[in-house]
Amino acid sequence: MPDDDQLHALLGRVALQDRQALQALYQATSGRLLAVAYRLLEDRGAAEDVLQECFITVWQRAAQFPALRASPLAWLTTLIRNRAIDVARRRRPETPLTWRDAEGEEHHHDIPDESGSPLQQMTQRQADHRLHHCLETIDSEPRAALKLAYFEGLTHEQLAARLERPLGTIKAWVRRSLMRLKDCVGEPA
Known part of the structure; x- marks a missing residue:
């Protein structure tokens, strides 16, 4: 050294x-x-x-x-x-999945499955599919306005500026698109 x-x-x-x-x-x-x-x-x-x-x-x-x-x-x-x-x-402390108590009996940690039951998962997939299908029935520009409003949180004014359309047109697109979605999603399959 x-x-x-x-x-x-x-x-x-x-x-x-x-x-x-x-x-x-x-x-x-x-x-x-x-x-x-x-x-x-x-x-x-x-x-x-x-x-x-x-x-x-x-x-x-x-x-x-x-x-x-x-x-x-x-x-x-x-x-x-x-x-x-x-x-x-x-580092997170590691917790073993199994342990033995004072009597030597083995125990397991129960970790809840947060994804839901198979029925809940299937129902959610069907709802997602239906919503996607309903979104596809809306014309492309109003659909884009709706997606920007709900997925990016843009206001009507911001949408009008981004899409270069009049404010009244944007408001009408969003309102009509929501009404079409409500009708489409509410329809039985």
């Missing part, structure tokens, strides 16, 4: 965007820094990702190091430690 003076020199060269200096710094310190990240994360892949992110930071911020007046290894260790802690905090 190089001493502080050698690490200072490497960081100085890295600050000047010297790639060989970054490689030498990496080779000299990566083993120790990876160990710090691994100890905090207990996941080698995540620790390697943190190490890579830290060396990107070193490449970008090495010019700031001399102002810190700290040991280069201490600075690098602080970077890796803080980044690993951030990663650990962002």
Whole structure:
């Protein structure tokens, strides 16, 4: 392991965007820094990702190091430690799907299916299909105005400006299109 003076020199060269200096710094310190990240994360892949992110930071911020007046290894260790802690905090705690109680009986977490029952899914698909069919029966310009109004939230004035049509025309298109949809969707199949 190089001493502080050698690490200072490497960081100085890295600050000047010297790639060989970054490689030498990496080779000299990566083993120790990876160990710090691994100890905090207990996941080698995540620790390697943190190490890579830290060396990107070193490449970008090495010019700031001399102002810190700290040991280069201490600075690098602080970077890796803080980044690993951030990663650990962002992780969601994993909940096992099964567990055993005090009597040894196995239990399972019930995860509700939010997509609905098969009947509800089929009914929704049929309603979506019917709405799509009804939309297709409306002329293209009024249909475009209706879609812009409801899917993008445009006001009548904004629709008139975007479609370059008079405000009265836009209002009539939207009102008539809604009435046609109501009639079409309400019809039995």
